[in-house]
Amino acid sequence: MSNFNANDSKVRCGIYxxxxxxxxxxxxxxxxxxxxNPSYESIMEMLTWRTDTFSHVKREMDAILAFKEEVEDREPQERPFPDFHHCPYIGLVGKEHSRVGCLLHPLFDENKSIDFRGLSFYGGMACRVYFCPTYNNLPAVFKEIVRETASNWYAYxxxxxxxxxxxxxxxxVAKRLNRPLTANSLLKNNGCLETVRELLDLKINWPFRRKTSSGPANYFFEDQLYSRPSINYEAIGGSVSRHDILLQELESQFNSANELHAAEDLIDGLINKVIGQVDRLKTEG
Ligand code: SF4
Structure with missing residues (x-):
């Protein structure tokens, strides 16, 4: 898969x-x-095994389906979201196997341009045409920032x-900057880029995630089969947080008002650090 940016013009809203x-x-x-276990280490082990094993699988229907059985026998089949299909053909792709992707894709070298995705649960057509709600629901500038700042495929x-x-x-960030955000303003400074990355990585490292959360996985389909509970501020004698949406999306739970304030300070600290770095750059520029 080369010339990745060429795909921008082929997708809805212009950012692939x-x-x-x-x-x-x-x-x-x-x-x-x-x-x-959605940790990086565990997912990496799973994908590496699949990719290595699949490299010895004959590209024939029976062998490909037998590989799926082998994967499902080997890996726990309990799921945080039982009605969200997990595809056994996700593996590592690229010349160096340096990113996640589909082992049945025609551009996967060993498939010699043959599209085997018809053998997957959703079938080839669904895999080809599906685009997640982010394509419609996130402005292009925010998409660009996330693409450019992600530390690796796992975090992205x-x-x-x-x-x-x-x-x-x-x-x-835009509100506190008091002007529209541009990708350039955040990305042309390494310090700022690191801070944005830290901010986005809260999704992985969030210390206030509730104990009963199924982890960092997200059920983002529009049927809203699984939704995130709202935060019970009354239980800790507090009022609704200024960061309520963020806290809910991060699946937070607090045992005390102090914990809530620590969470708000953590978010404010990182956002203000981004603002400071962007403003400094503007002054120096
Ligand atoms: S979740 Fe969205 S961005 Fe990720 S592979 Fe699916 S369609 Fe693409």
């Missing part, structure tokens, strides 16, 4: 999100994170489907 470059891609709609795929979270973060 699924395969960004050699290292950044997403497999969230294939259920990548809908696994018992977790956050890119979080349209509400991303809109809330970037709108808050």
């Amino acid at each position: 999100l699924c395969q960004v470059n050699e290292e950044i891609s997403c497999g969230a709609c294939c259920g990548l994170y809908n696994v018992v 795929g977790l956050v890119i489907t979080e349209a509400k979270l991303l809109n809330t973060i970037f709108e808050e």
Whole structure:
């Protein structure tokens, strides 16, 4: 898969999100994170095994279906979202196997241009035409910022489907900057880029995620089969937070008002750091 940017012109809203470059891609709609252990290490082990094993599989229907059985025997089949299909054909793609992708895709070298996606659960057509709600629900400038700042495919795929979270973060940054956000203003400074990355990585590292959460996986389909509970501020004697949407999207739970304030300070600290870095750049420029 080369010439990634050429795909921008082929998708709705002009920014291609699924395969960004050699290292950044997403497999969230294939259920990548809908696994018992969604840590980077565990998912990497799973994908590496699949990719290595699949490299010895004959490209014939029976062998490809037998591979699926082998994967499903080997891996726990309990899911945080039981009605969200997890595709056993997600693996590592690219010359160096440096990003997540589909082992049945025609551009996967060993498939010699043959599209085997018809053998998957959703079938080839669904895989070809599906685009997640982020394509419609996130402005192009925010998409660009996320594509450019993601630390790796794991972090990127977790956050890119979080349209509400991303809109809330970037709108808050723009509000405090008192002008519209441009990708350039955040990305042309390494310090700022690092801080935006830190802000987006809250999705992975959030210390206030409620104990009963199914982890960082996101059910983002529009049928809203699974939704995120609202935060019970009354239980800690507090009022609704100024960051209520962010806190809910991060699946937070607080045991005390102090914990809530610590969470708000953490978010404010990172947003203000971004503002400071953008403003400094403007002054120096
Ligand atoms: S979840 Fe969205 S960005 Fe990710 S692969 Fe699916 S359609 Fe592409």
